[in-house]
Amino acid sequence: MFRSNVLVCGGTGCTSSNSEQIIEKLNEEIKAQGLDKEVNVIRTGCFGLCALGPIMVVYPEGAFYSRVTPEDVPEIVSEHLLKGRIVTRLLYQETVVDENTTKSLNETKFYAKQMRIALRNCGVINPELIDEYIAQDGYAALGKVLTEMTPQQVIQTMLDSGLRGRGGAGFPTGLKWKFAAANQADQKYACCNADEGDPGAFMDRSVLEGDPHSVLEAMAIAGYAIGASQGYIYIRAEYPIAVKRLQIAINQAREYGLLGKNIFDSGFDFDIDIRLGAGAFVCGEETALMTSIEGKRGEPRVRPPFPALKGLFGKPTVLNNVETYANIPQIILKGADWFRSIGTEKSPGTKVFALGGKITNTGLVEVPMGTTLREVVEDIGGGVPDGHTFKAAQTGGPSGGCIPASLIDTPIDYDNLIAIGSMMGSGGLIVMDETTCMVDIAKFFLEFTVDESCGKCTPCRVGTKRLLEILDKITKGNGTLEDIDKLEELCYYIKENSLCGLGQTAPNPVLSTLKYYRDEYEAHVTEHRCPAGACKALTNFHIEADKCKGCTLCARNCPVGAISGKVKEAHVIDTEKCIKCGVCMEKCKFNAVVKK
């Protein structure tokens, strides 16, 4: 029996800031102090508060240490683990009430408004030990389904729950299963889409890293419901930790007979294999994904026929997203009514968001549907840092759109987001402040889609390229008002004529920024001015003579020698030489350097 558990985050975020070395050092120190039979070190999945990583939580006290370094480890071991004195200086400061009192994590602003269903085991269990998943009622849902329910009852439960696909489009999961179950075939497949490609989105990765068994269990449930005996997880090779933990999980599940032949003595066979994607964004589109699993070039095909009729290898297939699957065991165990009681009427349940961009608490949050954007950004996310103001949030990545500050009180669910010209998408939520130029953002996403367009259909291949060219022209100050109209027209053309979801949604970032920030586009064109000061070609640095003290700090730091002036006299920037790097503005102590 271990008297203390030390949980260290082993998600990708914390791993990249040295959590592996911390674990190594911990084990070393614990051994040196002779505590190795008393203290258990566990590598978990993501806790969500990635901005404060590497994260370490020590139980039974529940002490939440943030930004731990390997150098801090000896102190934690000798003070906390040996002598029971919590190292207050390393605690997440919001949990510190006074010198002797801490509050629990669930009372902090970041966690208080969250509700964790898909992420329930992330940061709680060791994802590489199937026993810990079973301890959290893991595989009990599969057991219940196989011993007590018919496939029709499972599908009915999914229909009743109202669960919608978390991959972005929000199609009812139960309906998908119902269609696939109705089609007769000698072989069917239940697959998982783990090809998470949106820039800034990492919730699927975190679920797979923190709780891989929940996805395996749900896939087996899907297999039973539709009559499939084989599953594939399509995951990108760029997620090495997730791939490794999935493989470990599959091996352990096979060993326990939770995958394989005759599971729970019910006569039901199901096995899962991993297929690695090479990182093409288009392979997140369901038909392209299946083409890729078949071993062909990852290109989409025309729908219908839908995968439920003719999917992988031409057989009926169900393809669900990682987060969708992660919800399913809980729905089976707790019932459709429980799930319906969370969230909104048309979008029951919760949604995981990956918070990024100009926000204090970068990380992973799970909130009930219907939570307002304000609560997510201000309360949970801790607001926009450095005294800047919230301008907009981008949801849905390159397929989505922006939500302007004026709509910050919109309750987030599938239908509300579509109504305001954005979309749920897979859950990336990028926060922007007043220094972000909306034309530039649209250009950023178009650069991405131009790169990622597979080239099969012309509207997407050529259309997105032309969109990008026009946007580039505008950000350089060479655009005309006709360009803006052409841009808009081309957007609708691409949306209506593209073959797959990639092209059909690629113009969304342009359309939504045009909808809410047309004035910014026009300022670029008519006044040759970037209101946010982000477009380099349209921005010049100036020194305000009355504020300049002549301290020479800017001139000494300018990498190209563009600043001249005598000591104690106002300096001047030579705009011809200036490369607009912004160093002078950063260095100036008197705020004399301004962007115009």
Place this chain on the structure above:
Amino acid sequence: MKSLAELQAIRDKARASVNIRENAGAETRVLVGMATCGIAAGARPVLNAFVEEVAKRGLKDTMVTQTGCIGICQYEPVVEVVTPGKEKVTYVKMTAEKAVRVVNDHLVNGNVVTEYTIGANAIGAK
């Protein structure tokens, strides 16, 4: 995996190691003095005995943790049992064997083991 009973058996066994992560807000807290004086007097076997016994008894609402020196070093190992709404009980000169009895009598059955408390052991007390 052939039956739900088999799954349940694995679950029950694994619960013990996971429980500790959910008890941060537990009602009853057992605090074992683990400052230098406590460790020197043998507090570690006492702490481990509490952990083992609490797990064995499946006491879900009890957290066993450490604390520092409370200033009565001659009575170490010192163990305090804190239950909200009740007076704090301080056990002194503890051993692993005594720990087992405290868990069974005090934590399970609610009977304070008076003879181990500081009141019964204070200098001059008979």
